[in-house]
Amino acid sequence: MSNGSLDNDIEHVLLSTDQINARLDEIAADISRDYADKDVLVVGVLKGAVMVVADLTRRLTIPVSMDWMAVSSYGSGTKSSGVVRILKDLDADLHGRHVLVVEDIIDSGLTLSWLVANLRSRGPESVEIATMLRKPDAAKVEVDVRYVGFDIPNEFVVGYGLDYAEQYRNLPYVGTLKPEVYGG
Template identity: 90%
Template sequence: MANGSLENDIEHVLIPTDELNGRLDEIAREIDRDYADKDVLVVGVLKGAIMVVADLTRRMTIPVTMDWMAVSSYGSGTKSSGVVRILKDLDSDLHGRHVLVIEDIIDSGLTLSWLVANLRSRGPESVEIATMLRKPDAAKVDVDVRYVGFDIPNEFVVGYGLDYDEKYRNLPYVGTLKAEVYSGR
């Protein structure tokens, strides 16, 4: 699919590229300050967080190591199975480390809450969360998030790592899709 056709599917740009970049600069400075002289392991949550992890860590000046996890709370379709599965686990030992989980978006918080509890059971010094987007109106559980890029309305968004049917992740901004894209018209 050509980039032009992706652009044509966007109803509204919610967060333009320059705003994303500005907020990434601010969060990187906060992380550099808060984690100075600490052994930091950045844990990216696949697939959506790839863009945020890449852009955020390039702005950070402290030494970090990175690892990746993939988890799923969905069975078939869009209904949650109620069971979180680890699809790709960490390669790193967390014992005594300062873990910074980086997410693209937090909706209900259910999967992230499970993930944080799982990581804390592995003996890290600390576990904190950074996310580019958070939907406060969609929250079903309270998850303590240390770094938030933007609070957004409870609407379906794509771009900057977020997808619909595995497309749109490569858009450099966050936007909403036209209804005909997902309604089959």
């Protein structure tokens, strides 16, 4: 796999750090306006959303609480099945809270639609979704997403929280991997 520089494994950059930062500024302004005077709980979905949560919440001008959830999608290989197991649940009680789920990427939408239904069953005042990336061509279920960073082509991407075999999460941009990295 990677030897030496992280950048060596990248085929092309899809979204630069500057593009990501500019879009985060816009989304944060929208969220700060929409949730003014509301009691917001930001729910980050581990592990991919760590970068988005960190960078997005630091741009908000409203106070928020943060909590984290880790889920794993049952299924063969890398395909999401929509059958989800909670690996780490929230600490927070959702009753009466305005929940903003923050995701790195929505692919088929199966994991997220399960997650939103699960969170809605816990008595929150509202549940909305913010995602940095979305692959519209991969959608298998319709998920109502309030804030989208970028719609991207249906290809595998890494960086800015997204991994291949737990690597590349720390790339400060989003890119595609050279085919040889997949062990071809």
